[in-house]
Amino acid sequence: MKSLALILLLFPALILAQADWTRWKAVPPSYKIKIGQNTETEKSDGSFTSDVLIGLRSVYAFFISDLDGDNCPFYPSCSHFFVRAVQATNLVQGALMFADRFTRDTNIFKSSTQYPTRLHGRLYDPVFLYELDESKINIKKLLNPSNEN
């Protein structure tokens, strides 16, 4: 039968049984189109600086970055990167990290060796690479950012 040959061609390498490596239950069918939630928003870490920055960032987003188009090719975008950098380190180090990020953003030649992964359609450039802490530079996580929101 022709259709059979077609089907077998379509599904040659389905990974067998991996779907059963956790016990699963019935799920009701869902017809709706799933919208990829891009939750870039930072949570407050309780510090004053971080709260002020989060506030300033949303003002900037409301008045400017939500209106001037998709300019940042990175995930997280530069303004989010700044907030996260300050949260991860301190205001001075965060500012330096931001300046470096901004310079890299301005460089129009972005190689895929430097930014090997895409997240939400943008180049994944996480903060943990730039904290100057070797133990945090996790290439595995850079290549598989599945847990990153």
Add this chain to the structure above:
Amino acid sequence: MKTKSNYFSVVLFLFLSLPFVLSKGQSKNTSPLFTPVNIKKFADYLFAEKDYLRAFDEYKKYLKTENNDTVRFKIALGFQQMGRYPEALTHFKGLFFNSDFTNQSRNEFFKTLFLADSLSYLINISNNEFFKTHDSLHVPLKLSFTAMMLQKMPLPDSVSFVNIFNKKEKAGMSELYSKQRRLPYKDPTTAALLSTVVPGLGKIYTGNYGDGITAFLFTGVLGYIAYDNFRANHSFRAWLFSGLTVLFYGGNIYGSYAAAQIFNAKVNFDFVSEVKKFLEKENYFIPRYNFGSK
């Protein structure tokens, strides 16, 4: 003759009614499909299909009535295959003593530690009597040497280092070892110093040419604007742009240091991947199993 024919009818009757007697009022556990032998057969099939969770369920049923170390060993192997390393380790440990798999379970224990990236722990326990194997394969030692290499620890003198490996393993290992000593790292401090002298030079050093040139132009232009405004006595603008120049100059030095670190992390990652590929090919120095129907 008569008695004989009677006897025959009785046998026939019993024989024909047998299926009905058996099939009436039976719970599922007495079905011949659920005898220990058949449960194990089915479980072995599921295991071979990598349908581990279902295989485990069957093996556990089997182990309720039978005692079989092969089955216990396969359960542990299944956990290892599924990437559930803590459970695999526990199950392998359970076979360390008084089992048919004392050596094999220890070998797999070390392989699992390697897969779970618990290299320091692996090195620590490799000489511990509790974990030692008593065969000529020396799997724990070999894996511990490999782990030490990855951890950049000083290796034992070269003789004892290579003596436990066979010829083929030796060739692969010494190639990796010499490669590791020539890994093309970039020095973060050098990168930062270079960028201190000429903005962007550190990034050129780490191979990020575009970033380097951009940083150079950026700092240059900002600095020029600041200088120009000082000359024109626009003091506010002058100080603003001076501040920005300092920020981007500093940011680039910082970024050069970071870029070198990231570069090195990538070099390490590639090397680790290569070592793991080698280990995968050598099956972590463990001979392949053939369980048959044991």
Add this chain to the structure above:
Amino acid sequence: MKRTIEILLILLALATTAFAQGIFERQFRYADSLFKAGKYFDAITEFKRLMFFDSSGVYKFTSEMKIGLSYKAGGKENEAVKYFSLALKSANGEGEKFYAGTQIIRTLILSRKTDEALNLITQFLKTADDNQKNLLLYWRGWAFMFANRWQQAAKQFSELNENELTNLCKDVLNKKYSVNFVKGMSYIIPGAGQIYTGHYLSGLMSLGWNVLWGYTTVKAFLANRVFDGIMVGNLLWFRFYRGNFQNAEKFARQKNIEIYNDAFGYLENKFKGLKP
């Protein structure tokens, strides 16, 4: 005596076969009871056990279908399609083949593998009888809906006299925004497309920025400050102008997805007819 033994042996063979059949039938009923109780993971185990021991292959097709349906119920469409395909391979007669084939098609529709579903429908249409044809065309309509090809879906359903579905598709077509039209509006009047799609604040702010930077740019050129004019026009006006129509397009697409999802919600919860 010899004859007696022969008869006995034949009877023995017959009895064991009957006995074995009984066992497999019982195993099938057990597996099916798990399936009916919605214990799909365990049902799969028992159907696999049945297939493993039943060397005659009597239960092969049904078991594979049931395993496929179990995976489908668990939302594991790839595995479901795989087992339906195996069932198609072990199907006996056109009826079973068609049943397995349509299940593959329905699962492909659900996982939005539209091209594969449409290809398969075309394949089956070649040999289908009239009833089968109607069913296949019905699934083609569903495949179009799941691919957001509402125009084609409406046409397909109206040909099949499926009024409820035809109206649903037409309703979507009426409600949905033309992305290019919305974008075009914002090309002409910044913010217009955003306002049209209900994003009033965003539209007004876009308009504001464009007026401000447009005015500054023009003023600079009029005062012969060409450098300022180019800088402001390029870095600010153009930036916000581009952001303006990018937003218009984004909002139109978002709104459309909301409209599609309303329709899918209806199909999921309220529609009573045959569903994939």
